[in-house]
Amino acid sequence: MSRTRNxxxxxxxxxxxxxxxxxxxxxxxxxxxxxxTGLTAWAYQMWHGMGVAGVNWPVFWGFHxxxxxxxxxxxxxxxxxxxxLRLVNARWRRPVTRCAEVITVFALMIGAIFPIIHLGKPWLxxxxxxxxxxxxxxxxxxxxxxxxxFAINTYLTGxxxxxxxPMIPDFALxxxxxxxxxxxxxxxxxxxxxxTTQQWNRLEAAMQIMAIAIIPVAVSVHTIVSFDFSMAQxxxxxxxxxxxxxxxxxxxxxxxxxxxxxxxLRRMLxxxxxxxxxxxxxxxxxxxxxxxxxxxxxxxxxxxxxYGNEPHEMAAFWSTQRGLxxxxxxxxxxxxFVLPLALLPFRRMRIGFGAVxxxxxxxxxxxxxxxxxxxxxxxxxxxxxxxxxxxxxxxEVIVMASTFAAMALLYTLFxxxxxxxxxxxxxxxxxPHPAATAAPEHxxxxxxxxxx
Amino acid sequence: xTAIYALYDDPEVVQRAVDGLRTAGVPDGRIVVMSSExxxxxxxxxxxxxxxxxxxxxAGGVVGLAAGYWLTRLTQLSWPLRTSGMPxxxxxxxxxxxxxxxxxxxxLATVVTLFISARLPxxxxxxxxxxxxxxxxxxxxxxxxxxxxxxPLTQAxxxxxxxxxxxIE
Numbered sequence: 108m109s110r111t112r113n114x115x116x117x118x119x120x121x122x123x124x125x126x127x128x129x130x131x132x133x134x135x136x137x138x139x140x141x142x143x144t145g146l147t148a149w150a151y152q153m154w155h156g157m158g159v160a161g162v163n164w165p166v167f168w169g170f171h172x173x174x175x176x177x178x179x180x181x182x183x184x185x186x187x188x189x190x191x192l193r194l195v196n197a198r199w200r201r202p203v204t205r206c207a208e209v210i211t212v213f214a215l216m217i218g219a220i221f222p223i224i225h226l227g228k229p230w231l232x233x234x235x236x237x238x239x240x241x242x243x244x245x246x247x248x249x250x251x252x253x254x255x256x257f258a259i260n261t262y263l264t265g266x267x268x269x270x271x272x273p274m275i276p277d278f279a280l281x282x283x284x285x286x287x288x289x290x291x292x293x294x295x296x297x298x299x300x301x302x303t304t305q306q307w308n309r310l311e312a313a314m315q316i317m318a319i320a321i322i323p324v325a326v327s328v329h330t331i332v333s334f335d336f337s338m339a340q341x342x343x344x345x346x347x348x349x350x351x352x353x354x355x356x357x358x359x360x361x362x363x364x365x366x367x368x369x370x371x372l373r374r375m376l377x378x379x380x381x382x383x384x385x386x387x388x389x390x391x392x393x394x395x396x397x398x399x400x401x402x403x404x405x406x407x408x409x410x411x412x413x414y415g416n417e418p419h420e421m422a423a424f425w426s427t428q429r430g431l432x433x434x435x436x437x438x439x440x441x442x443x444f445v446l447p448l449a450l451l452p453f454r455r456m457r458i459g460f461g462a463v464x465x466x467x468x469x470x471x472x473x474x475x476x477x478x479x480x481x482x483x484x485x486x487x488x489x490x491x492x493x494x495x496x497x498x499x500x501x502x503e504v505i506v507m508a509s510t511f512a513a514m515a516l517l518y519t520l521f522x523x524x525x526x527x528x529x530x531x532x533x534x535x536x537x538x539p540h541p542a543a544t545a546a547p548e549h550x551x552x553x554x555x556x557x558x559x
Numbered sequence: 560x561t562a563i564y565a566l567y568d569d570p571e572v573v574q575r576a577v578d579g580l581r582t583a584g585v586p587d588g589r590i591v592v593m594s595s596e597x598x599x600x601x602x603x604x605x606x607x608x609x610x611x612x613x614x615x616x617x618a619g620g621v622v623g624l625a626a627g628y629w630l631t632r633l634t635q636l637s638w639p640l641r642t643s644g645m646p647x648x649x650x651x652x653x654x655x656x657x658x659x660x661x662x663x664x665x666x667l668a669t670v671v672t673l674f675i676s677a678r679l680p681x682x683x684x685x686x687x688x689x690x691x692x693x694x695x696x697x698x699x700x701x702x703x704x705x706x707x708x709x710x711p712l713t714q715a716x717x718x719x720x721x722x723x724x725x726x727i728e
Contacts, residue, residue: 117692117694246638248631248635248649249642249643249649250642254652254656254659257659257660258659261659261660261662261663264663264667265662265663265666275679276596279595280692282683282692283689283692283693294683297683298679299680299682299684300679301593301686301691303591303592303593303607304594304607306677307594307597308608309609309673309677310677311597312608312609312610312612312613313612313669316613316616317666317669317670320616320662320665323662324659327658530595531595531596531597534595535599538596
């Protein structure tokens, strides 16, 4: 097979960049409208104050914090999964990595906005930053919110670079095919990339290092998000299991989001030849594994609380098992555990509609899980006279809906300007193997080393 | 700037061309290979390995670690805050900040070194052919010298296998 002009790979994957269908404008208009509505709701909340949100004593964390934890969790879809697959040299990863890494960057951006929305006065955001003591504001490194600042910014920086570095060769490819203004823009983005062996070696070595570095950072981010809760003496929060429980949950929801994104991409961009059944099959298997792990963590957490029988914890516990929040809890269990276990053991389901149904269920279930961690515990703290409830208000619901639209909008725009599947990585996957090279015999094991 | 190069569509031929240029007396450092994808399975793509990049990343991590330690300790000593019975310089919470800054240092050092060593960003040099993006692999030599000097190079590139010889004058 010729590797050059007649290879349709680049043509296929660059088609969305050079051809724009009506659906693109319709999607952007529809999603943009929802995002604008969300921004208007946020402006309304800023103007009238946090009173228009449902948060009030004793539940000061509601939908905004739920969305914060949820979106940070979704962000684990990309960089972490991509880095792991890159390090273990899973060959099937090639079409998946960029789709996944994009989710990370956008989900982190969206997630990181929620603490700012929750501030009520977002222009005072810089108070969280550990800057020198101006205006009697002291940076306190013992606050988990400051840890969030460091962790999320490190992860966002790392993920952004992890996404963007492998895009440079693809930008060069677009540069060489485009004309006019587009050629100049992609020329700037390609930064003068030639594709010399030196540049490839540097890029691949850098990606290998980034993959190694980003995994502990990804784990630390969600562990630190869990510390926002577990460092507080609130019923059912102060638990040593929260770190790994949150990390597992984040990967779980991330894989589900990735399956949904890939399903949409495959259909909208006609990428059936690249996002194949094997990719959905493997991701669905991972989803099933994570469903089992999630079930294990929930059981371990619940049985420990139940067996301990601490009065202040049991109020929060029972409110989720058979009280006000029990419908949400059991819906969560169905979505996160029963549904994946019922659908995903069967290959026919994993490569078909079953994976989409299970992934959709997991996204809903994981959002409910974040809500159920936050609200029932704050509603039922140690002293009964502080007990209260929480009812989300329209502002919070609109802002939440708009973030889903924002995610879809950003993803749509990204897929319009950047090849959503890494072309050069796909080409590497299609390479012929050498019959014989001029390398000395002792170098052959070196040559057969797995590429990152 | 002048150059003589050939475009091939088969990496096996590229390997032969590189070997031919070596035989013709061209030092490894002067042989340029450009492609739209890396060819890890072929020897010619292993000539500029960057194993030292790992050392740079570790050094960046050490700098990040020192910066994190300095930032947390000095801040806490400068503005001592009593928090929940913890010591003024609290090692466990500081460890989190130090860890994040260590990893950030390693990541940034890697990326900065990548850009410097790969000579990015810069204007696209004249020694380039857009056909590389179609999957062709360029093998050539920059500033080959007078015509008489470049004749063995042309021969080496031609002998390697089917390809197209080009020149930049």
